[in-house]
Structures are given as C-alpha cells and as structure tokens.
Amino acid sequence: MSQQRHGSTPGEADGVPAFPDLPEATIARLPEYLRALHHLAEAGAETVSSEGLAAAAGVNSAKLRKDLSHLGSYGTRGVGYDVALLVDQIEYILGLDENRAVCLVGVGNLGHALAGYAGFASRGFRVVALFDADRKKVGEVINGLSVRHIDDLAQVAAEESIAIGVIATPPASAQVVADGLVAAGVTSILNFAPCVLSVPPNVDVRKVDLAIELQILSFHEHRKASLTALPGGVVDGAGDQEAVGS
C-alpha cells in the first residue's frame, strides 16, 4: 500500500479528494491521533505502526486504520505511518494550519480557567478576545488579554475575524450570547452551558458537559456492578477511550 509522498499537498493523496467527507466519529478521533503523534514526534519517533499509534491514542487499531484510510493514509507495510507526514495531513484536514481566532464569552469560574489555559495556542488556536456582561470584570487582564464588555462583540469580531466563540455563561444567558455571536458572523460555537442552542443551519455547535460524561460513566459503573453480580459474571474488556464532548 502506498503512503502519500512528502512534498505533495496534504489531503490530496492518490484517489482521495482534497476534502474527503469524513464520518463524525472519525473527525472526533483525529485530534486524539494528532495529540499522540505530537508526543511520538517529541520523543524522536519518525514512524509508528498502526498498533503503536492506536495504543497511544486509546482506540483499537482496526478503527484507526479505517479512519486514516479516509485521509488516503495507509502506512507502509513493515514500516508503519510516517509521523511527520501524518501530522501534516491531520492538521490540514482539521484546518489547524489557519490558527483560527477564538473568543470566550463569560469570564466567571470556568471562563477564567479557560482564558488562563496556555494550551490552546500550541493546538492551533489564538484566543483573541474575552467578553463579559459584568462591568466589574471589564478591564481585568487574563493571560495578556483585557476583558471587554459584551456590547463590543460585533466590533471586535469584525476586527479580529473571529471564527469560533466559546460560551461559558450561565445557561439562561447562553442563547442570547449565541445570537450575538451569530449576528457578529461567528459560525462555530463551543457551548459549555448545559442547554440546547438554537442556531441557523450554517452554524456548528459543539457542547461540552462534564456532568453528562459523569452520567455516562455512572451507567458503565452500574452495568459492571450488575454483570459481576451475575453468577460467573464477567465484565467485558476495556472499551475505547472516548474524548469528552465527542
């Protein structure tokens, strides 16, 4: 099986369209592969087997091979995947080479933690603005950014070409914030508020809810307890590690 050559445009591997239509579940796993590949590259690895990468990413290797085949990446028999090349391909597909501008709305407990997190830059994002409705918070500087009033959203979004808005307000304010982001031209929203947002079809919303993740783990705890309670009950082997929010 061939692997895409160095120097060719990522995403244009033989027989694969420049922008393949990927299953949602594959898209959700690509950042996991990327994180694992970055760790491998930092450790000096130039190639990695599908089993090695699958273990590092916490998925099974058949699923990984299928996911990467969507990108036209099949690895080389006996050698595996070229780490640098695969990083390029995944970053290209995820659009991480564009260093998108992100704003955060709601600088409370959660917003503070998110705004202070230095890891977004190394993952391909620029946090360019922080907004809050509370005038007492306006002017506070976090990670070199001064909190702006939410009334400035449209102006700042235009100046900074903000692509992604993160909502960390209470749920009661989240819809009005989402409406403001959409009106300001933002077409991707990451919503931490535990509520469903109504947005136009051209706007993508991802939701992060740690309580839901805990509830899912609670289900698995419940299931394991009921299986081991059965005579001779055996719990199934460990499953894949799903990313929160996927």
Ligand SMILES: NC(=O)c1ccc[n+]([C@@H]2O[C@H](COP(=O)([O-])OP(=O)(O)OC[C@H]3O[C@@H](n4cnc5c(N)ncnc54)[C@H](O)[C@@H]3O)[C@@H](O)[C@H]2O)c1
């Ligand atoms: N997703 C998760 O796993 C997770 C975890 C914790 C909290 N949360 C959610 O995150 C949100 C924030 O939680 P928190 O503890 O930081 O709350 P918080 O009350 O400490 O902060 C909310 C901030 O939003 C601001 N705000 C309110 N309305 C606004 C508006 N219209 N425009 C701009 N700013 C506005 C407030 O002034 C405040 O600074 C809540 O919805 C909470 O349920 C989610």
